[in-house]
Amino acid sequence: KEFEILMNYLxxxxxxxxxxxxxxxxxxxxxxxxxxxxxxHVKERIRKFTSKIIPESPGxxxxxxxxxxxxxxxxxxxxxxxxxxxxxKDYRRNKLWKEGSKTCNINIYPLGKKSLKSSFPExxxxxxxxxxxxxxxxxxxGQRFQKIREFRKEKQPQAIICYGKSHWSEFEKVFELEKxxxxxxxxxxxxxxxxxxxxxxxxxxxxxxxxxxEFIVEKLKEWNVEIP
Numbered sequence: 344k345e346f347e348i349l350m351n352y353l354x355x356x357x358x359x360x361x362x363x364x365x366x367x368x369x370x371x372x373x374x375x376x377x378x379x380x381x382x383x384h385v386k387e388r389i390r391k392f393t394s395k396i397i398p399e400s401p402g403x404x405x406x407x408x409x410x411x412x413x414x415x416x417x418x419x420x421x422x423x424x425x426x427x428x429x430x431x432k433d434y435r436r437n438k439l440w441k442e443g444s445k446t447c448n449i450n451i452y453p454l455g456k457k458s459l460k461s462s463f464p465e466x467x468x469x470x471x472x473x474x475x476x477x478x479x480x481x482x483x484x485g486q487r488f489q490k491i492r493e494f495r496k497e498k499q500p501q502a503i504i505c506y507g508k509s510h511w512s513e514f515e516k517v518f519e520l521e522k523x524x525x526x527x528x529x530x531x532x533x534x535x536x537x538x539x540x541x542x543x544x545x546x547x548x549x550x551x552x553x554x555x556x557e558f559i560v561e562k563l564k565e566w567n568v569e570i571p
Contacts, residue, residue, distance in 0.1 A: 356440035356447025369455030374466040398442040412547035419560030
């Protein structure tokens, strides 16, 4: 039941977002292997995820590295702000991923690990029935990737920014880009599919420079993508 819920829960932000940021997987684990952990409480928390996209609460400031990069890009194409390099923190604090912000963050894999290279915590076997990565990957690619495609068809976002160079091939699979024409900008660690309005870039972690942010902002402006 819990795995099914998280397969349907795509991410956080505005359900009617026109700009999607798409990452690889949830940033943290849903449970730990501490003996004291009560899995019934974890299940309770997961069962509150009843929508595909859940907005951030009005008073919450998403103050973490990935949010910084997305806030800079969103602020750069917002018609309510004029200088993203000075105003992005205010944007992150007051608008990013809130209802009406027209931005959201989706992850292609729903179960987080400590890092991309680490294995699942043992508690995932009991909580989700997940034994190994290969089985999990096959289920996700067969079902969740299709859910994301269907959600895109329903919502028709104006632009999608996928971050995480190690998983560009998975992003291309999700958004069916394998036969599409692309433009690669090696110096910006970015690949663009202009016809599909999809941008593949490096991960929004340490090292994602303002130079790349500015490049993406200008590309979105070329496409006339503007948010409130």
